[in-house]
Amino acid sequence: MPRPKVAFYWCASCGGCEETVVDLAEDILGVVEKVEIAFWPVALDFKKADVERLPDGALAASFINGAIRTGEQEEMARLLRRKSLLVFAYGACAQLGGIPALANQYSREEILSFVYEEAPTVDNPSRTRPAVVSRDNGVDLHLPAFHGQVRPLCQVIDVDYTIPGCPPTPNLTREAVAALLEGRLPPKGTVLAPDTALCESCPRKDSKPSDLSFTRFRRPHQVLADSALCLLAQGIVCMGPATRGGCGAQCIAGNMPCTGCFGPTSRVRDQGAKMLSSLCANLASREVEEIDAVLDGLPDPVGTLYRYGLAGGLLRRRIDTSANT
Numbered sequence: 001m002p003r004p005k006v007a008f009y010w011c012a013s014c015g016g017c018e019e020t021v022v023d024l025a026e027d028i029l030g031v032v033e034k035v036e037i038a039f040w041p042v043a044l045d046f047k048k049a050d051v052e053r054l055p056d057g058a059l060a061a062s063f064i065n066g067a068i069r070t071g072e073q074e075e076m077a078r079l080l081r082r083k084s085l086l087v088f089a090y091g092a093c094a095q096l097g098g099i100p101a102l103a104n105q106y107s108r109e110e111i112l113s114f115v116y117e118e119a120p121t122v123d124n125p126s127r128t129r130p131a132v133v134s135r136d137n138g139v140d141l142h143l144p145a146f147h148g149q150v151r152p153l154c155q156v157i158d159v160d161y162t163i164p165g166c167p168p169t170p171n172l173t174r175e176a177v178a179a180l181l182e183g184r185l186p187p188k189g190t191v192l193a194p195d196t197a198l199c200e201s202c203p204r205k206d207s208k209p210s211d212l213s214f215t216r217f218r219r220p221h222q223v224l225a226d227s228a229l230c231l232l233a234q235g236i237v238c239m240g241p242a243t244r245g246g247c248g249a250q251c252i253a254g255n256m257p258c259t260g261c262f263g264p265t266s267r268v269r270d271q272g273a274k275m276l277s278s279l280c281a282n283l284a285s286r287e288v289e290e291i292d293a294v295l296d297g298l299p300d301p302v303g304t305l306y307r308y309g310l311a312g313g314l315l316r317r318r319i320d321t322s323a324n325t
Ligand code: SF4
Pocket: 198, 199, 200, 202, 203, 204, 205, 208, 229, 230, 231, 232, 233, 238, 239, 240, 241, 252, 257, 258
């Protein structure tokens, strides 16, 4: 009996999600025995034409990590969607935009002018920028278009399942592949991780007071946190209350706050807004000047509260009417 064909693809991401597949260690051998890897360009020599040649729906599943920023990424996502019975958004960038989507605070023009003209290390007196088409020695050279915003996969193609995390854990990956192979996947649209907040499975949850009464916020490098106490109780912004569990509270185990990579639970529409609301409701003072002083301890609210979820949240990006989309 032919083995189901699967594909792995990498869009706007750091490559960590691909590492997770390798982190399956010896379990990857069991996976490889049961599936035929039809496309995995980061690890094996496949070409786009290999996918184009497949009949539509020939792939049992595509695992796509990374957000969509360029024309090439969008084209590949659409191609894999057409060829796949199921598409899995794999990791925080595919799910919510992830770290690359922090660039949505800037317009396309601001990014290009800084990177190619203003950055202190750039020497580009002719202000040359990459073009989608350029001509050199009589040959047309093509580059992918750089879009005006970063989008999560579900804003570009229909997504069947999501495996969250930056990166997803080997356990979640193993379980998702097993569910696929054994035909026991949950209903379409499910995020394949527990639908409970991280705090509920955190080993420090008993030390989290119901009234946090923040008088100051401290960043992880400013204090040696007590490794037995809830980090929020120590004034360190931990995204646990607004983040889905299922990672084994890995950052907490390392005495670092959760930065929110598993995204929100199904009951939270906007992870950053949920956390902001929770922090503000727990400020000790009601005096404007004192509140401002406490909030000074949160110098990068977007980078803290929307580190992974900006493009997938309600705000999505800063509006710039001159930007291309
Ligand atoms: S806020 Fe962070 S440290 Fe505190 S209980 Fe929740 S996950 Fe654990």
